[in-house]
Amino acid sequence: MASDTDQERRWRRFQKISFDKKQTLKRIRKVEVTSIRHAHKFVLKRWRNLRDVRRIVAFWIVTVGCLIAAAGLQLAWDRQSYQAEAGALGSTYAEAAIGPIQTLNPLFADTPAEEAVSRLLFSRIFVYDATGNLNYDLAKKVEVSQDSLVYTITLRSDVSWHDGRTLTADDVVFTTELLKDTSTRAQIRGWDTIDITKKDDFVVEFKLKSAYAPFESALTFPVLPKHILGDVPHESIREHSFSNTPIGSGPFSFRLLQDIEASSERRFVHLSANKDYYRGAPKLARVQILSVPDEAAVLNALKLNEVNGASGLSVAAMKTLSQNQRYRTMSQPIQGGVYALLNNDSEILSDKKVRQALQRATNVEEVRQKLGGDVPALDLPYTDLQVSGNVPKAPSFNLNEAKKLLDEAGWKLDDSGTRMKDGKELRLSVVTTKNDEYQKALETLLGQWRQLGISIDERVIDASDATQNFVQATLQPRAYDVLIYQLMIGRDPDVFAFWHSSQAVARGLNLANYANDLADDILTSARSTRGAALRNTKHLAFARQWLDDAPAIGLYQSTVNSVVSKSVRGLDGSDIIVSPGERFNSILYWTVGDRTIYKTP
The missing domain is CATH 1.20.5 (Single alpha-helices involved in coiled-coils or other helix-helix interfaces)
Structure with a gap:
């Protein structure tokens, strides 16, 4: 009850509270x-x-x-x-090359792919350097007798075969004996009159029957190991297992021959750096050479990144690849050229006036333009590196003069525009081998010569097709009036093999059957003269005689066209090379990829 009373009191007190509105607003x-x-x-x-x-x-x-x-x-x-x-160390360079790999024995190297492997695996007494000059490789010293008949070569004593054995004079003598023996069937010839003697373990002596000024340039053959092949009959060397598993002494050693296809049209040769190489270990760890059948296969290998380089490409392929930002293209002149070789023994071309008429009617500038325009000129039996001074020039293109010469030779135009003589038509057989550049040159020449009223039978032969038997059926019997073909001259100006009458035989290289007593005397004298200035004078005399006799027409200087990935360092196409295989003479310094190095303060 008390609690109820308290609540009532509070309620009554609350009811008595007054609310002052003004005061409240003021406070607010x-x-x-x-x-x-x-x-x-x-x-x-x-x-x-x-x-x-x-x-x-x-x-x-x-x-x-x-x-x-x-x-x-x-x-x-x-x-x-x-x-x-700087270039990365220990990388791999892979290159595609056209042609089959049927042997790895360098004495039988016959295709660009085989030659590339030969250059990487084997050493030589002399090699050509980046300036195109002959330099020592296995040789350490050379002494020449006063009569220029004896060459004494001292070899390096620090050269080892890839199996660890020391390379000695025995190996050089053995290889030379192989070259002298025709039963060996080596690609390298001309050694049958040279005698070689071992003087001690690292000294050999070569004796010549007659003075031969460019003899040292002949000492660029690959040296083979006697301790492996010495007991093999010479006629069986090619078939020996060495041809598939070679032992060399070069900057790279053989690892593996890999067939990519069952037909062996595509084969990879795997090589490893020779860390004990006498000129220093290569910067590359590995090199791979891929052999392919044709240019289309080369381009496909590049597209699939199977390789980071290729060589032996046509001008057309080079133009296409030059537009690809991944690659760097290089075109390097070599010491050889493509000629229209006029068969001096043919019934029609035995007449000098007819040969001169073809010479005047040939617009070589147009031929080179058809090939792309950047092809070097070659008007003489020599390249620009081989002769100097008062160099003669080939007669200029002059169609009217060519017609006049044919008229003087008795070949008159009939009513149909055909050249006739004694009731016989002026008809020439013109042959070349399957090659884009040769065939373009052939097409251009046919168009020019037909303007003279000459009838032409053209024939293109696939030299790689064994059934067409190009060497035996065409070259050796000289079964043509005109042959468009490449002559590999070499660095030395000695062109005896191509133009001396003694070489106009089945197995000789005088494919024009050129014969002139004065020219023979000049060539014979020039190759026996050691003085460079006097030799040059004689070669210039021969060039003038050659232009007058017109046994051939120089069309253009050969080049080796190659492409590499821009990651490849150490080659820029500035080297002077003698033959395509010598691209690899600077291989010690090639690299693939980049690395950062610190500069020496």
């Missing part, structure tokens, strides 16, 4: 003013201060960032000053 306004004042003092003013602080903080952040960036740039600049990009 006071509270509002106080709240606003405090908000300005403690919130809004501090908010403005915070914005100022943010500006200061942002300024310092930017300043510190700039300092860090400047320090980073300075560090990068310092690193750039003391670092450089």
Whole structure:
């Protein structure tokens, strides 16, 4: 009951409370003013201060960032000053080459692919350097007798075969005996009159029957190991297992011969760097040579990244690849050229006036333009590196003079526009081998010569097709009036093998059957003269006689066209090379890929 009374009292007290509206509003306004004042003092003013602080903080952040960036740039600049990009060590270079690989014995190398492997596996007494000059390889010293008949060669004593055996004079004598023996069937010939004697383990002596000024250039043959092949009959050397598993002494050693296809049209030869190579270990760890049947297969291998280089390409392929940013293309003249060889023994071309007429009617500039325009000229039996001074020039293109010469030779135009003599038509058989460039040259020549009223039978032979038997059926019997063909002259100007009448035989290289007593005397004298200036004078005399007799027409200088990935370093196409295989003479310095090195302060 007491609790009820207390509640009643509180209720009555509450009811008596009075409410002053004015006073309440006054107090509310006071509270509002106080709240606003405090908000300005403690919130809004501090908010403005915070914005100022943010500006200061942002300024310092930017300043510190700039300092860090400047320090980073300075560090990068310092690193750039003391670092450089160089070729990566221990990489792999793979190259596609046209032609089958049927043997790895260098004495029988006959295709670009086989020649490439030969250059990498085997050493030679002499090699050509990057300037195109002859230099020592296995040779350490050369002494020549006063009569130029005896050459004494001292060999290096630090050369080892890939199996660890030392290369000695025995190996050089053994290889030379192989070359002298025709039963060996080597691609290298002309050694049958040379005698060789071992003087001691590292000295050999060559004796010549007559003086031969360019003899040292003949000492570029690959040397084979006697301790492996010495007991093999010479006629069986090619079939020996060595042809599939060779042991050489060059910068790379053989690892594996891999058939990519059952037909053996595509084969990979895998080579490893010879770390004990006497001229220093290569920078590459491995080289792979892929043999392919044709140019289309080369281009496909490049497209599939099977290789990072290729050689032996046509001008058309080079133009296509030059537009691809992945590759660097190179076209290097070699010491050889393509000629229209006029068969001096043929019934029609035995007449000098007819040969001269073809010479005047040939616009070689048009031939070179048809091939792409960048093909070097070659008007003489020599390249520009072989002769100098007052070099004679070939007669200019002159169609009217050519017609006049044919008229003088008795070949008159009949009413149909055909040249006739004694009731016989002036008809020539023109032959070349299957090759894009040769065939374009053939097509251009036919168009030019037909303007003279000459009838022409053209024939293109696939030299790689054994059934067509090009050498035995065409070259050796000289079964043509005109042959468009390449002559590999070499670095030395001695062209005796191509133009001396003694070489106009079935197995000889005088494919024009050229014979002139004066020319023979000049060539014989020039090859026995050691003085460079006198030799040059004699070769210039021969060039003048050659141009007058017109046994052939120089069309263009040969080139080796190659392409490599831009990651490949060490070759830029500036080397002077004698033959395509000698592209690899600088292989020690090739690399693939990049690495960073520090510069020496």
